[in-house]
Amino acid sequence: MMMTTGNCYILKFDSKQEIALETKQLKIFYDEYEAISAADLQIPRFKITALIGASGSGKSTFLRSLNRMNDGIASVQGQIWYRDLDLNSREIDVYAMRRQIGMVFQRPNPFPKSIYENITFALERHGITDKKELDERVETALRQAALWDEVKDKLNKSALALSGGQAQRLCIARAIALKPDILLLDEPASALDPISTAQLEETLINLKQQYTIVIVTHNLPQAARISDYTAHFSQGVVVEFNGTTETFTQPKIALTNEYVSGDFG
Numbered sequence: 001m002m003m004t005t006g007n008c009y010i011l012k013f014d015s016k017q018e019i020a021l022e023t024k025q026l027k028i029f030y031d032e033y034e035a036i037s038a039a040d041l042q043i044p045r046f047k048i049t050a051l052i053g054a055s056g057s058g059k060s061t062f063l064r065s066l067n068r069m070n071d072g073i074a075s076v077q078g079q080i081w082y083r084d085l086d087l088n089s090r091e092i093d094v095y096a097m098r099r100q101i102g103m104v105f106q107r108p109n110p111f112p113k114s115i116y117e118n119i120t121f122a123l124e125r126h127g128i129t130d131k132k133e134l135d136e137r138v139e140t141a142l143r144q145a146a147l148w149d150e151v152k153d154k155l156n157k158s159a160l161a162l163s164g165g166q167a168q169r170l171c172i173a174r175a176i177a178l179k180p181d182i183l184l185l186d187e188p189a190s191a192l193d194p195i196s197t198a199q200l201e202e203t204l205i206n207l208k209q210q211y212t213i214v215i216v217t218h219n220l221p222q223a224a225r226i227s228d229y230t231a232h233f234s235q236g237v238v239v240e241f242n243g244t245t246e247t248f249t250q251p252k253i254a255l256t257n258e259y260v261s262g263d264f265g
């Protein structure tokens with residue numbers, strides 16, 4: 001079912017599409033400044049959803065709120081439904097929740113530890129200490145992040161020696177080793193060269209079979225290549241949310257048309 005609200009066009013899924021996360025009337029303030037106004041968005045499971053929009057439109061603010069990265073920084077009002085929990089409620093154990101909803105940042109940020117330890121660090125903190133299980137988790141995560149073949153012979157070498165693209169795939173491996181449900185990525189390819197970007201995109205496309213992915217990107221061809229759905233943010237409002245093909249070829253809202261066709265001032 002489609003729904004149009006004033007100057008916005010928001011796709012609502014029918015019951016056939018499982019929803020991983022749903023925001024209801026999400027408003028985000030930095031002091032008095034309203035960075036996000038009443039966002040109602042359904043994030044479909046096992047799909048890639050791209051968040052696009054001009055600089056300052058609120059994409060990162062929205063993304064970071066989904067796993068409470070804005071705690072203590074912004075005031076977040078409204079609801080974020082995950083299964084039958086409102087992640088924005090006080091009762092949520094944020095540490096445990098982030099095991100289900102992981103985040104990968106713009107700049108690769110491996111720990112100054114070995115490749116192996118980068119992945120086992122969080123696992124051990126979550127109580128997984130059996131060496132065999134740790135070995136398996138490391139290999140699986142690195143394979144899923146399409147990095148295993150490149151690093152399998154140097155797992156005990158420092159992660160700081162990896163290239164930017166490898167380091168970013170390690171950060172993805174680190175996030176998925178915890179077996180999350182949802183992966184949030186904030187411009188993960190912006191610091192990478194075209195080859196590393198292509199490898200990262202391929203990795204994300206493969207990962208969506210097992211994970212729900214939400215990605216902020218400034219790179220419109222990238223959003224068009226890898227995402228199934230696209231949300232266009234403009235001045236803190238989700239002005240259009242639709243299938244990516246529709247968003248890029250037949251946008252419903254004039255602002256989206258201007259943005260995706262490069263007419264945005």
Ligand SMILES: Nc1ncnc2c1ncn2[C@@H]1O[C@H](COP(=O)(O)OP(=O)(O)OP(=O)(O)O)[C@@H](O)[C@H]1O
Binds near residue numbers: 035053054055060073
């Ligand atoms: N920590 C903060 N304190 C105060 N204002 C902030 C903070 N972070 C972001 N903002 C403001 O909130 C608005 C939305 O910023 P946000 O970073 O979410 O936008 P964005 O669409 O992700 O931008 P970009 O594409 O440039 O990263 C901007 O006006 C920004 O200046």
